[in-house]
Amino acid sequence: MPAESRSTPRILDGVRVAIPLAPSPILFGISFGVLAEAAGMSAAAAVVMSASTFSGAAQFASVSVLDAGGTLAAAIAAAVFLSARYIAISVTVASIFPGGRLRRLLGAQLIVDESWALAGRSGRFEWPILAGAGLLFYVLWVASTALGTVLGGVIDDPNALGLDAAFAALFLALAVPYFREARARQAAALAAVITLVLTPVSPAGVPIVAAATACLLGLRR
Amino acid sequence: MTDVWIVVVAVGLATVLFKAAGPVLVGRRPLPRRWQSVVDLLAPVMLTALVVTQTFGGDGGVTVDARLPGVAAAAIAIWRKAPIIVAMVIAGLVTALVRVVV
Structure with missing residues (x-):
């Protein structure tokens, strides 16, 4: 992107720069759907989770705890601790969001690791890039989760395929x-x-929840 | 409401609020530095704990089984800069093969 990268980008530019990364939300969305199904989640619950949480790591974490027979509280805590990094991430882009509080709250939901990274690629964070990339990833993520739940219903025992080890590899x-x-x-x-x-x-x-205390090492000077 | 839905709603709400924390609440003020470093460590810490439980977890304690060679093969792939999805496929394939053979 030569000369025109100086001008203010539009949301469509954000969609465009995100297209090369599209396979990642598609493949992970499908995997999430399959794993959610294996962990005993209904298709509706898996899709609603993708639409509301929109964070692969957090979603995989809670499903992985549920799949292992973990308690409700542990499944929630593991995902919440992982999502907490969004506090830090969202603070770095806090100033770029347009509009009032409600619009900022909704716009902030488009923050995921990839849209955030793309939005900052020019050296300063740009809202249209974050919005365009985030919107594309969101649509792909939710749609491929739905597809994954269908596939998950067909696969008999995903763990026989080594899906448990595949998720260790993902993390x-x-x-x-x-x-x-x-x-x-x-x-x-x-x-x-x-x-x-x-x-x-x-x-x-x-x-997993107890291990979160290791982050208190950050308090050391 | 079943357990699964409680997890879906709780995790969804928490993530929505975390993502909005910067744009809605904090505005342009940065986090205090010491807390910033705690938050920065949360992701590697939680991901590592998940690797360990996902590899060694099982009924009644630390279990070494077909998952370990799969994850080890994936670790080599990650080290050789393979894409994430390739590392996942390698882990799955190796583990599935070991399960068939052993």
Whole structure:
């Protein structure tokens, strides 16, 4: 994008720059639908979750806890702790949202990791890019979740296909970019130890929630 | 309301509020620095805990089974900069194969 990138982009420009990333919400949306179905979620619940939460990591986290037989509270807490990063992310783009409070609240729902990253690609955050990219990802995410629940109904035992390991791989791939920072590596190592130690002695889901305390390492100077 | 719907509504509400926190509440003020670093660590910490439970979790404690070779193969793929979806397929395939063979 040469000369015209200087001018103010439009929402359609946001859709356009997001198209190369479209396979990711489609494939993850389908996977979420399949896993949700396997975890005993109804198709309606899976689609409503994609439409309201619109955050892959949080959704996969709560479904993974439910699938493991974890408690309600643990399934909620695991997702809420993961979503908490949106507080920090949304603060970085707080000033670009147009309109009154309600419009800002709705617009803010289009923040996902990818739309946020695209919106800041020119060196400063641009609302039309975030909105266009976010809208495209949202539509694809919800539609492919619906498709995934249909496929999930057909597949007999997704875990026989190794879907459980595939989700471990997903979480690992999402975690690795953070490991460039020493403090994130230390906190992650502590979280792994807490999880392993508590797994034999506590109900499913609890170790994940307890591991969240490892982030308090951030209070160290 | 079933358990699943409680999770859907609670997680949905929390995420909606978190995403709106910046644009609606905070405006242009940044988070205090120490809390910013705590929030920054939440994602790697939670994702790591999920990797561990998703790999070793099972009835009655830490379980080593076909998932481990799958996740290990995926870790190598991630290290070699493979796309996420490729790493997931590798993990699934290796685990499924080990389950068939063993």
